[in-house]
Amino acid sequence: MTWTLPEPMLTAPVASPDLPPGHAAEPKWDGFRAQLARYADGRVLLRSRAGTDMTPAFPEIRDAALAQLPDNAVFLDGELVVWEAGRLAFERLQQRLARRRGASAAAAARASPAHLVVFDLMRQGSTDLTPWPYSQRRTALEDLFAENGLTAPLTLCPSTTDPDTARQWLTWTSAGLEGLCFKPLRAPYKGGARAWTKYKVRATEDAIVGAVTGPASAPRTLLLGRYDTTGRLRYIGRTTTLPRTTGTALAELLTTTDTHPWAGRTFSAGWGTREVLSVHLVRPDLVVEVEVDVARDAAGRWRHPTRLHRIRAELHPMQVPKFGEQD
Template sequence: MSHETSGSLEKDGFRTQLARYADGRVQLRSRAGTDMTPAFPEIRDAALAQLPDDTTFLDAELVVWESGRLAFERLQQRLARRGASATAAARASPAHLVVFDLLRQGGTDLTPWPYSRRRTALEDLFAENGLTAPLTLCPSTTDPDTARQWLTWTSAGLEGLCFKPLRAPYKAGARAWAKYKVRATEDAIVGAVTGPASAPRTLLLGRYDTAGRLRYIGRTTTLPRTTGTALAELLTTPEARHPWAGRTFSAGWGTREVLSVHLVRPDLVVEVEVDVARDAAGLDLRQRLRVGTPRPTRHSHDTDSTGLDTAADALVELLSALARRQHQHRSHTVARLTTVIDSRLLHDDLQHMALYYRAKAHRDLGNSPASRAGMQAVADGQGRLAPAARRGLTHLARMAGDFPTALATAHTLGWEGRHHRVQGDIWWPHGDMDRAAVAYAAARDEAEHHGVTGERGNSQAHRAFALAFTDPAAADAELALAEQLLAAVDLRATILITHIAALARDAGRTDADIDDRAQVLRADIRTAGVTYTELALDLALAFHHAVRDDQDQVAATIARLRENTRGGDFAYYTDIAAFMTDLPLEEASPTHWIDDADHTRRRWRSLVTDRRGNLLTTR
């Protein structure tokens, strides 16, 4: 930490922004733009009672304090509460708003100010108005010794420190901030699993104590299905009495539900990443334990090389590549999986897994021919991932604008091919948002029935995206549910979709900072290397500009979409942007619609005119 930066506490809560308007309105919104005001009436009441009548806009963290620590689980439980239920929850588990920045005051935009000046204004706001709990000023320091002392407070639920340049203006999305999150990496032994032995859903981990007993230390987050399937290759049934034979395991905090587990031979060591924000039992609270690199100790004698000399080496590299794919540019994923595939050390099922995920990464990068070849190879192999590969081929048909073929194939996919979600992906480009929303809801409910957490969150996020174009109020609730479902999974592209949905929900408004939010989102998308989401972002922007009747901005967005779809995939995005403003297509379209282009044009044009009417009635 230098004298040019200020450190503040990183808390185990929800990032929010609170607005107190001159007309008496109060809005508490999440980072994605979801309205959380009804769920936290005590924050709304405090803002009305304590903040000045002139416009105030605060950047903050929402937390719940319980039994000497920050209780993230109580915060999660309160998200869906409304009305009397929210009031009762506020009494039982009151929230605090820990404020760390002041962005607007008295009608003046403070974001161009340097952070040091904004911090002084924030401290003055608290002092001059006598602000008290549940409104709380976040501590801040430029003293390195104080910052180091704060890092010892992790047992209370503090996750680390956030460093802000004193001279920097505020940038939406906090791109200029540096975060130091306190985490520990530990080795642990897999002693049991939940879910089927052929594809474990979570791992129950232990460590040996000084007496040589295997002590249970915690359970992992839900594993991606493919990771569980691959790990199953390294797990075996215990040959002798297991050290955990006869004991039961709780499903989690706040419940008496007992887990159904399969005991396994305790000789597989995995590296796990543990957040230092802990619950009363001392275990990671928000996401349990995250699996890093597996180290099959019974194979340790096979090689001491760092290359892919054995099947175990290739399997570890495959699992590592899949675990990191949400955090790396897709080109890195392609390179790592190509190394695994070219080694030819894995049997067919795992080789197909590498082929399938490389094909998905190729698709995200916009390389449809390579993606199609990989998906076709996996589908032809008729292995466990063949239904997923057939779904991938259906997506590729949709990307090419061949909607009749995509729809005909979707009906044959079944649950394993995620048929309902595929149908939703087909209907929303046609402007048939209600039909798409129904399909996504069916996909979400089916995923819940099968216990597939990631698919449930993914389907809900896309349902929120569809409804964002038709009903902003309904989209608000759907986005809140999507945020809840995605909190325990790591799906970067899907989270980006929720942020794009929030833009579409706010389209046409002049008070929603659409352009600034879009700029931050575009940077995030390019960092992730998920090309198709940038097209969805531009489509949401086209909708916003069409509602505003800003023909110049619509034309610029159409030009950008046309340039980014020159390869043929997603060319229909350009058509849709033109449909919104009833413009003629400048080039012949390769798209084959389910009904015809005129019907699709009328539906998209209606979405724009309906939003204009909605904005007029809500002013």
């Protein structure tokens, strides 16, 4: 008999990093959500949250599933990650997925090996574990790793019910940890339900406004930069859409110009699209404070949208930390 992987269980955001009573905490990794199925007939499926078959792109995960997991049906849920230079490298995962098959995928696996950080067990043999409470599934998952000697690239995700330990994990943000996931100890695995919660670490940092989208009289978003150590203005990220009143107020502080370090450059909308933005370049003399999370790309830019926190008109652009530095 062939069983079908359930939909991934999802998370909803929360504002507090405090571990709620009756919950376990797990680190929130900066990677790709992935479910791994090892069937009794030897087939292996590594599936993305959206249902994409990623198995050919990550041959080291497929090989580990065949070599290490029991030869009955085992369904695992986890996060695909790549470590590089002591931190998580999300951009390497993106490159891995682009090299989907054959020799190209094998070469990419050698250059940037992935790990599957496993945090849930949904099926073992003929037993469907999804009705079980999290605490019982977690015990079964730990037993699976211990009894079968599972090792890298299969990695057991830490889990704790101790609030102090969970708080300590938040210091791992320098390595690319995004925050914490909170999971009710008594809850079953409900595919597609947002019954887990997540806290994402956010901070405020200063940046220089280098360009805007939308009308110059009422900008919709801000394109932000920082100077590097050579004096070059480097693009670092873009804000979410501004309220109209905020955009109008900002317009009075910005001056459009054709003489600009970014003249002739094009900018992608990013965040899942290759759309080229239509921008107005502005004199890079206004500093703003923005709210950001810890995710960075290979170039050191903020990988997710930032939120405008406040205008820092009292700051000179050269007082802003250099590109690649944090406040």
